[in-house]
Amino acid sequence: MLLVIEQGNTNSVFAVHDGERWLAQWRSATESSRTADEYAVWLSQLMAMHKLEFGLLNACVISSVVPQSIFNLRNLSRRYLHVEPLIVGENAELGIEVRTSKPSQVGSDRLVNALGARELYSGPLIIVDSGTATKLDVIGSDGGFEGGVIAPGVHLSMEALHAAAAKLPRIALQKPLRVVGDDTISAMQSGIFWGHVALIEGMIARIKAERNEAMTVIATGGVAALFHDATPAIDHFDPDLTIRGLLVIYRRNTRDHHPEHR
Known part of the structure; x- marks a missing residue:
C-alpha cells in the first residue's frame, strides 16, 4: 500500500491507497517542527481506526512546500515504512512541461x-x-x-x-x-x-x-x-x-510496478 503525504503551509494531508482506491485520508495542521516519531504516533492511531497499520505500507510519496519539514517526513518513511520515499522536487520525475521563465x-x-x-x-x-x-x-x-x-x-x-x-x-x-x-x-x-x-x-x-x-x-x-x-x-x-496527482507521480516513477498492490 502507498502512503501519500501532501504538505501545504497551513494543512497537511495523509492518505492511503491500496492500488485500486483510497482507503482513508486525514488532515492535520502543518507544524514544521513535528518530528518523525510524533508523526508516527499521530498517524498510527488514525490508521488503527481504519484497521490499518504501518506494516501494510511499503511505498511513500511526499510533496511539501515547507522545506524544513521534509527531513522529518523522510525519516517517517524510512523508520516506520522502511522505504525510501519519492519526494517531489528531489528524486521524483513529474513528466510535465513547465513553460515559465523560471x-x-x-x-x-x-x-x-x-x-x-x-x-x-x-x-x-x-x-x-x-x-x-x-x-x-x-x-x-x-x-x-x-x-x-x-x-x-x-x-x-x-x-x-x-x-x-x-x-x-x-x-x-x-x-x-x-x-x-x-x-x-x-x-x-x-x-x-x-x-x-x-x-x-x-x-x-x-x-x-x-x-x-x-x-x-x-x-x-x-x-x-x-x-x-x-x-x-x-x-x-x-x-x-492533489493526492491524485501524487498517485500519478508514484506510478510514473515506478514504471507501472506498483508495490501498493501487494
Missing part, C-alpha cells in the same frame, strides 16, 4: 495539482487552489503548465484585516446571508467571503479573455468547498486533485 520557482503543489487535473479533465484548464494563498494556474490543452496567479488566501486576508485595524474583531469565515452587512461583523464577513468570490471570478474572466479560449475551471484546496457553489465560474470541485 521553472524551478514553481511550487511543487502547483505541479502536482496539474498532474491530478490532467487525469480527469481535458482541454485547457484553470485550477483554483484555495489555501494559505489563492492560486489560479493555467494548464494548456496539451497538459503543459503555463503559469498562473498567486493572491493572498482568504484566511490571510482575515488575519491581516484584524491585525491592521484596531477596532475590527477576528471573525469566523462563513457565507453571509446578504451582501450588504448591517453591522461590523456581517460587513466584514461579506467583504471577506464575497470579496474572495469576486477575486476568483474576476481572475478567471481575465485569464479567459487574455487567452481567448474556452477553459474548464476546477477548484480544490482547504477552503474551496465554501466557494465552489457560490459562483458559476467554477465548473468542478475536486478535493482529491
